[in-house]
Amino acid sequence: MTGRKLIMTFPVTETSHLLADYQARGGYQTLAKALREMRPEEITKEVVASGILGHGGAAFPAGRKWGVIKLNDEQPHFLCANADEGEPGTFKDRWILENAPHLLLESMLIAAYALQVRNAFVYIRGEFDLPYRRLAAAVEEAYAAGYFGERILGTDFACDIVIYRGAGSYVCGEASALITSIEGRKGYPRNRPPRLTVRGLYQRPTVINNVETLANVTAIVARGGEAFKTVGTAKSPGTQLVSISGHVQRPGVYEVEYGYPLAKFIYEDCGGVLGGGKLKCIVPGGISTKVLTAAEIETVTYDHVSLTAAGSGVGSGGMVVIAEGTCMVRLLQILLRFYHHESCGQCTPCREGMGWMHRIIDRIVAGEGRMDDIDQLVRISKANDGTTICGMGDAAGYATLGIIAKYRDEFEYYIEYKRSRLDGRLEVPQAEFAHG
Amino acid sequence: MVEFFINDQPVQAEDNQTVMQAARAHGFFIPYFCWHPQLSVPGNCRICMVEVTNEGQAAGSGWLDIACNMPITRGMRVLTDSERVRARRKETLQFITLNHPVDCGICDKAGECTLQDYHYEYNGSPSISRDAKVHATKHFPLSERIVLDNERCIMCTRCVRFTREVSRSDALGVVNRGDHSLIRPVEDGRFEQDAYSDNVIDICPVGALLSTRFLHKARVWYLEPTASVCPGCERGCTVNIWHRKNEWKLKALDAKQNARIDRVTPLENAAVNGPWICNKGRDLAQIFERARADQCLLKGRPVDLQTAIASARALIAAARRPVALVSNWGSNEELAAYRQALGERFTSFVKTDWQPVSGEPLEDDLLIRPDKNPNTAAARALFPPLPADVGSAFPADTDLVLVWGEGFSFAQLPPRARIIYLNSWLQPENGHADVFLPISVMTERRGHYTNFEGTVSAFEPCFASAPGVAHAQDLFAALVTRAVAVST
Numbered sequence: 001m002t003g004r005k006l007i008m009t010f011p012v013t014e015t016s017h018l019l020a021d022y023q024a025r026g027g028y029q030t031l032a033k034a035l036r037e038m039r040p041e042e043i044t045k046e047v048v049a050s051g052i053l054g055h056g057g058a059a060f061p062a063g064r065k066w067g068v069i070k071l072n073d074e075q076p077h078f079l080c081a082n083a084d085e086g087e088p089g090t091f092k093d094r095w096i097l098e099n100a101p102h103l104l105l106e107s108m109l110i111a112a113y114a115l116q117v118r119n120a121f122v123y124i125r126g127e128f129d130l131p132y133r134r135l136a137a138a139v140e141e142a143y144a145a146g147y148f149g150e151r152i153l154g155t156d157f158a159c160d161i162v163i164y165r166g167a168g169s170y171v172c173g174e175a176s177a178l179i180t181s182i183e184g185r186k187g188y189p190r191n192r193p194p195r196l197t198v199r200g201l202y203q204r205p206t207v208i209n210n211v212e213t214l215a216n217v218t219a220i221v222a223r224g225g226e227a228f229k230t231v232g233t234a235k236s237p238g239t240q241l242v243s244i245s246g247h248v249q250r251p252g253v254y255e256v257e258y259g260y261p262l263a264k265f266i267y268e269d270c271g272g273v274l275g276g277g278k279l280k281c282i283v284p285g286g287i288s289t290k291v292l293t294a295a296e297i298e299t300v301t302y303d304h305v306s307l308t309a310a311g312s313g314v315g316s317g318g319m320v321v322i323a324e325g326t327c328m329v330r331l332l333q334i335l336l337r338f339y340h341h342e343s344c345g346q347c348t349p350c351r352e353g354m355g356w357m358h359r360i361i362d363r364i365v366a367g368e369g370r371m372d373d374i375d376q377l378v379r380i381s382k383a384n385d386g387t388t389i390c391g392m393g394d395a396a397g398y399a400t401l402g403i404i405a406k407y408r409d410e411f412e413y414y415i416e417y418k419r420s421r422l423d424g425r426l427e428v429p430q431a432e433f434a435h436g
Numbered sequence: 437m438v439e440f441f442i443n444d445q446p447v448q449a450e451d452n453q454t455v456m457q458a459a460r461a462h463g464f465f466i467p468y469f470c471w472h473p474q475l476s477v478p479g480n481c482r483i484c485m486v487e488v489t490n491e492g493q494a495a496g497s498g499w500l501d502i503a504c505n506m507p508i509t510r511g512m513r514v515l516t517d518s519e520r521v522r523a524r525r526k527e528t529l530q531f532i533t534l535n536h537p538v539d540c541g542i543c544d545k546a547g548e549c550t551l552q553d554y555h556y557e558y559n560g561s562p563s564i565s566r567d568a569k570v571h572a573t574k575h576f577p578l579s580e581r582i583v584l585d586n587e588r589c590i591m592c593t594r595c596v597r598f599t600r601e602v603s604r605s606d607a608l609g610v611v612n613r614g615d616h617s618l619i620r621p622v623e624d625g626r627f628e629q630d631a632y633s634d635n636v637i638d639i640c641p642v643g644a645l646l647s648t649r650f651l652h653k654a655r656v657w658y659l660e661p662t663a664s665v666c667p668g669c670e671r672g673c674t675v676n677i678w679h680r681k682n683e684w685k686l687k688a689l690d691a692k693q694n695a696r697i698d699r700v701t702p703l704e705n706a707a708v709n710g711p712w713i714c715n716k717g718r719d720l721a722q723i724f725e726r727a728r729a730d731q732c733l734l735k736g737r738p739v740d741l742q743t744a745i746a747s748a749r750a751l752i753a754a755a756r757r758p759v760a761l762v763s764n765w766g767s768n769e770e771l772a773a774y775r776q777a778l779g780e781r782f783t784s785f786v787k788t789d790w791q792p793v794s795g796e797p798l799e800d801d802l803l804i805r806p807d808k809n810p811n812t813a814a815a816r817a818l819f820p821p822l823p824a825d826v827g828s829a830f831p832a833d834t835d836l837v838l839v840w841g842e843g844f845s846f847a848q849l850p851p852r853a854r855i856i857y858l859n860s861w862l863q864p865e866n867g868h869a870d871v872f873l874p875i876s877v878m879t880e881r882r883g884h885y886t887n888f889e890g891t892v893s894a895f896e897p898c899f900a901s902a903p904g905v906a907h908a909q910d911l912f913a914a915l916v917t918r919a920v921a922v923s924t
Contacts, residue, residue: 169613186609186610191477191478191479191502191505193505193507340614340615341613341614342613342614343613343614343615344613344614345591345610345612345613345614345615345616345617346478346480346591347479347480347481347482348480348481348482348483348528348531348532348590348591349482349527349528349531351531351591351614351615351617352531352532352534352535352615353531354614354615355535355570355614355615356531356534356565356567359567359568360567363566363567370566376564383524383527383528383530383531386499386500387482387485387500387524387527387528388482389479389480
C-alpha cells in the first residue's frame with residue numbers, strides 16, 4: 001500500500017466509470033452540498049486552506065490561482081481542465097478520465113460554482129481515445145441527469161461544458177498555448193503578464209487546472225480544507241497519482257500519499273526493477289525533471305520538499321524507472337528528439353536550441369562527437385533556462401543538465417571510443433527478463 | 437506618471453507604458469527584432485532582454501526579462517547594458533544566426549539589416565556550431581511583388597502580424613513547428629490582393645522578404661533617399677525615393693540608369709501615413725519613368741524654348757477670352773506662381789490629371805483615397821473645378837486655352853481655340869498644340885503638396901531635369917504679358 005487514498009478509492013470494474021456506480025459511491029452529493037449550503041467564496045477558501053499544489057508539473061498552489069479571480073466583476077470567467085497530458089512518462093490523468101470521469105465533472109462543477117463560471121472546458125489530448133469516449137459519455141450522462149445546463153439541482157447555478165480535443169501538440173499542454181488552441185489559433189504560448197487569471201481565454205479571467213488537481217476539489221470540499229491537509233505532509237498536502245513505467249516489474253498508475261518513502265514505493269509496491277535487475281536511476285516526474293540515481297533516492301520521500309531538496313521534483317508524476325545497463329547517451333538522444341519535434345518554434349532560444357542539441361546528440365551517437373560537444377550541450381541548456389516564453393526551454397535544459405551532470409563519463413566514453421559503453425541499450429536484456 | 441530608473445537615471449514613464457516604450461521615449465536603446473511600435477507584442481525574438489531589480493531588492497539580485505512586454509513598477513531599476521544582459525544578447529544572437537545562411541554578399545538587405553548591425557554590436561564572433569544548418573526554401577514567391585527566403589527568416593512574425601493587424605488581409609501565417617517553422621501564405625492569391633503588401637519588405641528585420649522589382653538591382657549603400665510625397669492619391673503619403681548617390685553615378689551605362697528610381701519606401705510621418713504606404717506608392721517608377729517630352733513644339737515643329745515662349749506670349753497677348761485648365765499635380769508654389777502671373781488674365785479651372793485605373797483599389801479605411809491626384813485640395817482652394825459638363829467651361833468665343841498637365845483630351849475643346857500645352861510626357865497631343873512647352877516632374881524640383889486633410893508635405897528634387905525642360909513655375913513668370921516687376 002502507498003498510503004491513504006483520495007481518488008483511487010474504489011475497485012475498477014466494467015461499470016465503475018458510469019454515473020450509476022459513481023452515484024452509488026456518493027457521487028454528486030458534494031456538488032449538492034456546495035450548491036445548497038456554501039457560497040462561492042467559501043469553496044475557494046476551503047481550496048486555499050487545503051494548500052493543494054497543482055498536479056500538472058509546476059506545483060503552483062491552486063488556491064492562490066483561484067484567489068486571483070474577482071467574483072461579481074461583471075465579466076464572464078472561464079474554467080478549463082487541462083487534460084492534454086503529454087509529458088513523456090506521464091499517464092495519470094488518463095486513469096481519471098477513463099475510470100472516474102464523473103469525479104472530474106463533479107469537481108469542475110464545484111469549481112465553476114466557486115469561480116462563477118458559466119462555460120467550462122476540457123482540453124483533452126488528441127491521442128486519447130478511450131479517455132475521450134469515456135469522458136464524452138460521462139458528459140452526456142451528466143447532462144441527462146441535470147448536472148449541467150440551466151438550474152442545476154434546482155438552484156440558480158447554470159454551467160455548460162465543452163470537450164475540446166487537441167491535435168497532439170506537447171506545447172498545447174502549457175496553459176496559455178492551450179487557450180490559444182481553444183481559440184482556434186496555432187498553439188503558441190503567450191507572454192506573461194497578463195496572467196491567465198487576469199486575461200486568459202477570449203481575453204477573460206480563466207482558471208486552468210490539471211485534471212488531477214481539479215479531481216481533488218470534490219475531496220477538499222467534502223472533507224473541508226483543513227481535514228484534507230491531514231493527508232500527505234505539511235508542505236505537500238494530499239496524494240499524487242504516479243504513473244510508473246520503464247524497467248519496472250509492475251508498471252501502472254498508483255496513488256501515493258505525499259511523504260511516502262520513494263525507495264519503498266519503487267522496490268516494494270512496484271516490485272522493483274524488471275527482471276530483478278539493479279536500479280540505475282529514475283526520472284521522478286516526467287522527463288523534464290532531473291534524473292535521480294539509485295543512491296540518491298534511498299532517503300528521499302515522495303513529496304515536493306524532499307524531491308526538490310534532492311535536486312529534482314514531483315513534476316507531473318510520470319515516473320520512469322531506468323535499469324542498470326541502460327545507455328544514457330541514447331536516452332538523452334531520445335529525449336532531445338522529442339523536444340526538438342515538439343518545440344513550437346515561436347521564440348528563438350527553444351526553436352533553435354532544441355534542434356541544435358538534437359543535432360549534436362545525433363552526431364555523438366553516430367560516433368562523430370567531439371569532447372567539447374558535451375560542454376556545448378550544457379551551454380545551450382543554460383542559455384535556454386529562463387529565456388523562453390513558456391517553460392519548455394527550461395524543461396529540456398533540466399533534463400539534459402541532469403543526465404550530463406550524473407553520467408558525464410558515459411558521454412566521454414561514447415565520444416572517445418565512438419560507441420556506447422553499454423552497447424547502446426535502452427531495453428533490459430531478454431535473458432534477465434526471462435527469469436525475472 | 438511612474439518614476440523608475442534606466443541605467444541608474446530616473447525616467448518618468450506614462451501609465452501603461454512598457455519598459456521598451458519608455459526607454460525609447462527617453463533615448464535609451466534596447467535592441468529588438470520582433471517588436472514594432474505599430475504592431476502587437478509577440479515577445480518571440482528574446483533579444484530585448486534587460487536586467488531588472490525591483491525597488492528594495494539588492495543590486496545584482498535582479499532577473500532578466502524581455503523589455504517589450506515588461507510593465508513598469510515604481511522604483512524598478514532596469515539595466516539595458518549590464519554584463520549579464522550582454523552575455524544573454526550574445527547567446528540569443530548565436531541562436532538566431534544558428535540557421536541563418538549569412539549570405540549577406542547576395543542579400544538585398546545587407547547594409548540596412550538589423551541582424552547584421554546587432555551581430556557586429558553584440559556578438560561579433562564566428563559561429564560556434566559544427567552542425568549543418570537547417571535548409572529551407574530559398575526563393576518562395578509570396579506574390580508577384582514579393583519573394584520569401586525562408587533560410588534568412590528569423591521568425592519574428594512581423595509580416596504575419598502586419599497582414600492581420602494593419603492591412604487586415606490575413607494573408608500570411610506560420611506553418612510547421614520548431615526550427616522547421618515557415619512563413620507561408622494562408623491561401624493562394626490572398627496576399628496578391630493586399631494593397632499594402634510591400635510594407636512587409638520594410639518591416640522585415642532581415643533579408644527574408646524581398647521586392648521582386650528591387651531584387652539584385654542595387655546595393656543599398658550605393659543609394660540615397662530623397663524625401664518626397666507620393667502623388668498617387670490625395671493622401672499625400674511622405675515617402676523616400678531611393679536613387680543612386682551622386683558619387684556612385686554610373687558612367688559607362690546609359691544616363692537614364694542614373695535617373696532611375698530604385699525603390700520607394702515610406703518616410704514615417706505620424707500626421708499622414710504613419711510608417712506605411714500602399715503598393716501604388718512603391719511603383720512610382722511606373723509613373724515617373726514613362727517617356728518624357730524634352731522638346732518645345734510649335735504645331736509639332738521643334739523649336740527652341742525662347743521661340744516657344746515668345747509664341748505663347750503673343751497668343752496670350754492677342755487673346756480676347758482665354759481659359760486655363762490648371763493641373764492638380766502642380767505644387768503649392770507652382771499654383772501660387774500661376775495665380776500671380778496668369779490668374780487674372782485667364783478664367784481658370786482645376787482639371788483632374790489622373791483618373792483611377794481599372795482594378796486599382798479606390799478607397800479603404802487605412803490610407804488609399806478615391807482622388808488619385810496629389811494636390812487637388814490646394815488647387816481647388818484657388819480655382820473652381822472643371823465642371824462635369826466640360827463644354828460649359830468654354831464660352832462660345834473662347835479663343836485660347838492653356839492646358840497644364842496631362843489627362844485631358846483636346847477633342848473636348850472649342851474647335852477654333854488656340855492651345856498652349858504644358859506637359860511632361862511624350863504624348864501624341866503634344867504635336868497638336870499650337871505651342872507645346874515640356875515641363876519638369878516633381879522628382880526634378882522642390883515643392884509642397886497639400887493633402888485632403890490640409891496637411892502640407894514637402895518634396896525635394898532627386899534628379900536634374902533634362903536640357904530643354906523648364907519648370908512650370910518659371911514658365912508662368914515668363915508668360916506674364918502685363919507689366920510686373922520681374923527680378924532677373
